[in-house]
Amino acid sequence: MSETLSWRAPRELARWLSAIERGDAKALAKVRALYRTPSPAHVIGITGVPGSGKSTLIATLARALREAQHPVAVLSVDPSSPFTRGAILGDRIRMRDLAGDPGVFIRSLASRGAPGGLAAATADMVTALEAAGFDYVFVETVGAGQDDVAIARLAETVVVVEAPGLGDDVQAIKAGLIEIADILVVNKADLPEAQRTAQMLAAALALGFETVGHHGAAAMPAAQDVQHGWRVPVLLVSATKGEGITALIEALRQHRAWLHTSNEGLRRKRRQAEAEIYARLYAQLARYVQMHLDQAALQRWVEACAMRTAHPEEAAEALLAHVLQAIKPC
Amino acid sequence: MRPLRILIAKPGLDGHDRGAKIIARALRDAGMEVIYTGLRQTPEMIAEAALQEDVDAVGLSILSGAHNTLLPRVVEALRARGLGDIPVFAGGIIPEEDIPFLKAHGITEVFGPGTPLETIVRFIETHTPRRAHAESSS
């Protein structure tokens, strides 16, 4: 594989991303080295429930940023089917207008069963895109439920996208997404109910998220609040008409500037590093479990638990003891 | 083994993507990751997406009758980007007598209307050399 990693060499870049995704040892060694050189890229998470307009918004943002010549990368993550492992990745449909611009690189990936809606390799792919010299790296993830907040571990700025007409409630509140928002966008502002949606979101913010309850998700970076000096703005945007985009880009810049001038930037990096280490630790442990699981014993426990002559917790304890025994020598 | 990544695109101007969506779903159900790009794709757009997405194969659905001009141009656009090793499959309304011409112009296989989805899935699974190559070289 070529050593080149630059947005100007998209074919090589695409192959590096594939190598990272499949866990190729050489690619992962390269990512480790690249990670040690901090990049000036702004990594922006765009999340929100299905259909809120995330892909359309990214396309509109990218077009605006391209006017200032910034190279832009987009990673769009869609869920894999838990049954077949297959996926349909359709976000490019909305990014059609970006085609033919060599300064835009779009990559779709499937979550491959990773919790939090993010593929396990996403963080390493982002590192590669940063090293390739993109000024902006957008990561689109579907935030459908309370667990889909892994994006907060990765992005410097998290934009949560809501839209009117997705249901009776404000879906971002229902899904517990506003807790991770640095910027709230009410997209489809060209629709009449957008104002009301924005008011409901603003009200929920003012209540300190009480509408969704505050469960201190320890491994997650907490939402910023007034105490720390960042007020989460609620911005009305129409991605299809291009309205409110300048204000959104300005909010992105301000958020970044605020992170850099306050202690919060460093605190956030620490929280993210800790969450990322935990995620990888659990992934490594899971691999050990897979590798050393006593399959015969598992079958016996399955029988026992199915017949309710044993409890699944006992089974897990016994199987884990065996795994730990097996990995002890190394 | 990692899932196959397949680009499904609709070149040309006709506005019907039902067939393309049916194929996309069948491939997904067979465990593949399908990048679906939607309607009205130019050969350049298709080749660019194939490049960025680093796919194992490109599937083209075409109903407009322009297959003899458009499909070879997709193959050319891929080759121009150094992607001549990506197999290109085509489906839609393509008369039997055009198939030899298309194959001579780099189309790997043409699936006529009514081809069982299973046949298409099986064919793609067995005609995607890039995955095997990528894994052996890593």
Ligand SMILES: Nc1nc2c(ncn2[C@@H]2O[C@H](COP(=O)(O)OP(=O)(O)OP(=O)(O)O)[C@@H](O)[C@H]2O)c(=O)[nH]1
């Ligand atoms: N009226 C209006 N429609 C919009 C706007 N932005 C997006 N849409 C429409 O909303 C629908 C969904 O847009 P997408 O960009 O695909 O939404 P998404 O959030 O990326 O969807 P998923 O990736 O499926 O979760 C499409 O039909 C868009 O055309 C907007 O500003 N106004």
Ligand SMILES: [Mg+2]
């Ligand atoms: Mg999308």
